Amino acid sequence: MDGRADDTAGAAGPAGSAGGEPTGRCFLFLQGPHGPFFDRLAAMLRRAGCRCLRVGFNRGDEWFWPDRGSYVPYRGPAGDWPAALRAIIAAQEVTDLVVYGDTRPVHAAALQVARDLGLTVHVFEEGYLRPYWITYERGGANGHSRLMGMSVATMRAALEQSQMEMPEAPARWGDMRHHVFYGALYHFFVLFRNGRYAGFRPHRSIGVGAEFRLHLRRLVLMPLHALERMLETWRIRQGGFPYHLVLMQLEHDASFREHGPFARMGDFIETVLDGFARGAPGHHHLVFKAHPLEDGRAPLVADIRRMARAMGVAERVHFVRGGKLASLLNNARSAVTVNSTAAQQVLWRGLPLKALGRAVYSQPEFCSPQPMAEFFARPRRPDTRAYRDYRHYLLETSQVPGGFYSSRGRRHALRQVVDMMLSPEDPYDALLSGHAAPRQQLRVVQ
Secondary structure, eight states: OOTTOOSSSSOOOSTTSSSSSOOSOEEEEOOOSSSSHHHHHHHHHHHTTOEEEEEESSHHHHHTOOOGGGEEEOOSOGGGHHHHHHHHHHHHTOOEEEEEOSOSHHHHHHHHHHHHHTOEEEEEEEOTTTTSEEEEEESOOGGGSGGGGOOHHHHHHHGGGOOOOOOOOOOSOTTHHHHHHHHHHHHHHHHHSOTTOTTOOOSSSSOHHHHHHHHHHHHHHHHHHHHHHHHHHHHHHHHOOOEEEEEOOOTTOHHHHHSSSOSSHHHHHHHHHHHHHHHSOTTOEEEEEOOTTOOSSSOHHHHHHHHHHHTTOGGGEEEEOSSOSHHHHTTOSEEEESSOTTHHHHHHTTOOEEEOSOOTTOOTTTSOOSOHHHHHHSOOOOOHHHHHHHHHHHHHTTEEESOSSSHHHHHHHHHHHHHHHHSSSOHHHHHHHTOOOOOOOOOOOO
């Protein structure tokens, strides 16, 4: 892996010591994606004349922010965090808050403080059009995104300012190994080097030790899982039967928990299997596609097999562990999800989609309103023209070419996102006013 290798030549030193003229802006970073992305982003903001600080809540946060002069450890209890944050903001004259995701408890509390004090809030997330894009928004992401209140008609009106051609839909996530590696490294430091952060409590429901063991287990078993996935995909391709695809998510994922109707993945599995058993033609099959980062903390396979047997459809139900989505989508009849971003690939191909949770793509033009059994019997196809306009709008606004985890992906993202953060307008308003910067065109290598 690329470890701490620099992604940006000539990185700045301590906050405010290098770069252009001082801007008067101070960016306070909280928890970010595993790895050095936030550190590289801050280095470029410093070169633009901004000050950058980082509040860390554990040894993993500290490890990925090597500039100790701008690092502020928080070791207090969760209940004292909002008051401590207000004190930091006042003492450091913070103007901007930067977070990765907006639902983990320390971030949700911080966003409320930031709004009360009038700070600009920058939210990063995995790309709505992943894998070759990341998401950058102001104020909130996913179910808290400004997209949730926009219609396709509003997006079409804004696109009159744009002449960009649509890039091809990518079919693979290029930095998965880096993602897993950084996740394991982060949890190693939290598990074995976290003595100075006695008050730290992870936002996941399981302990840090269990989290680290799951990441390590995934890293070790990746070759075996790849073989298992290849064999099961081959069986489905050779089966000659029509099938519907279920896009599964991580049970602990914030979008699944905060913006969906299910308390656990097993409830979602039961709902889908019940609709399939009641509505799908007898010769149709159902394929559950696990999230690429699924680590086994939820008993997915056992739940699927048990429920499928109880409903009399066990011979028509399959499970595929992670891997590329494109090969399965090529022959699928439809897809079902809670609110997975992988549904964007479904809609790009013009396949019927049933989304059971709140998502940024929850538009009536391309998400089916049918009850589950009816959807499996006669799924309604999306309005592909409306979806292409929606996708075009995202590519002109909140979707930034690049990634968080590989050095190549970070370089792509940093070329664009720093200017977006420094802009007085958020990505959506910038497009509407005609001030959005031209977007990079990625050359997708399959």
